[in-house]
Structures are given as C-alpha cells and as structure tokens.
Amino acid sequence: MPRSAPRTARRRRPRAPRSRPASAALAWEAHTNAEFAAHDVDATMRTMTARPHNLHLPTLAGGATRAEIRAFYTDHFIPHLPDDIRLDLLSRTVTPDRVVDEFILEFTHDRVMDFIFPGIAPTGRPVSLPTVAIVGVKDGRIDFEHIYWDQASALRQIGKLDAPGLPVVGAEASERLRRLLRPRRHRARRVR
Secondary structure (H helix, E strand, C coil): CCCCCCCCCCCCCCCCCCCHHHHHHHHHHHHHHHHCCCCCHHHHHCCEEEEEEEEECCCCEEEHHHHHHHHHHHHHHHHCCCCEEEEEEEEEEEECCEEEEEEEEEEEEECCEEEEECCCCCCCCCEEEEEEEEEEECCCCEEEEEEEHHHHHHHHCCCCCCCCCCCCCCCCCHHHHHHHHHCCCCCCCCCC
C-alpha cells in the first residue's frame, strides 16, 4: 500500500479581535459615565477610536474628527450639562459592533445648551425627550455616535414652538413610553 505524504499542520490565520456584545455595551457605558457622571473630557476621549465621529442629528452638533469632538465636548457639551440631567434607559440592543439605546433624556433647561437649543437662552423649563443613540464600537472603543430626538417636542417644552393645529407633542411622549413599558421594563439606568 502506498504511503501518503505526511500531512502538514494547517496554520490558522490569526483572527482580528472582535468586540463581543457585552464589551460593546461596556464601552458605551464607560463613555456615558465619563460624560454625564465624571464630566471629564479627557476620560471621554479615551473611550473613543482614533477617527471617531459624533453627530446629534436634530441640530448637527458634534464633530467629524477627534479635534472637533474634543472641542465639542469641551466648549459645548460636558460643561453645559444641567446638574439634574438624567438618562432613563428604556431599551438596549447590542451586537458585537453596535449599541442602540432608547432612553428618555430629562433635565431643566437652566443653562446654555447649544447642542440641543442653539442660540436659545436658558428658559428654566423642564424637558423630557425620548432619544435614540446609535453607537458604533470598534475594538472596544466608541467609533461613532448618531443621536436622534424630536426637535419640535424639545422646542415646545421650552416654550419656543407654539404649535396649535400641528401634530407636535411635548413631555407627553416620554410619559406615554414609560406607561407602555412599565410592566415589561426590566432595568433602567440612571446616570448621576
């Protein structure tokens, strides 16, 4: 019987590291804690990739480079967060490279917040906004943030949009979501 040639060991190519869903959520939580709890621009930037972008869609606030994002966090975001700001997590979807959070952002408009209300002086009014953040995660760091809310609702709540006859609601949207999700809700995350 002829002998077959000896088998050579197959070499496996090293696989690129992949984020696991849990690590994507942990990266996002570290990022939001650096922003909302620690109020630390440097710590926030350390949670991000080398080439991130950040975009608040209703106002186009944010940045397309690290330098722009650092300037945004330093000059427009972190020092302008109200003391009573809260994020009430309603739902979270996690994949290896993405986190999608649905939450209610609540605060008192007691300071300039041009990332939400560009050019509008503080009104002292309470705001409750259903918000969605779509977050890309790469190698355990935040690669992008796309953040959405209903700007008409935000403006109505601070008295800048009187909309008789228009289908614009205010804090009622947050109240309705909470009421609908209350029996099913397993966990809420509050920052601060």
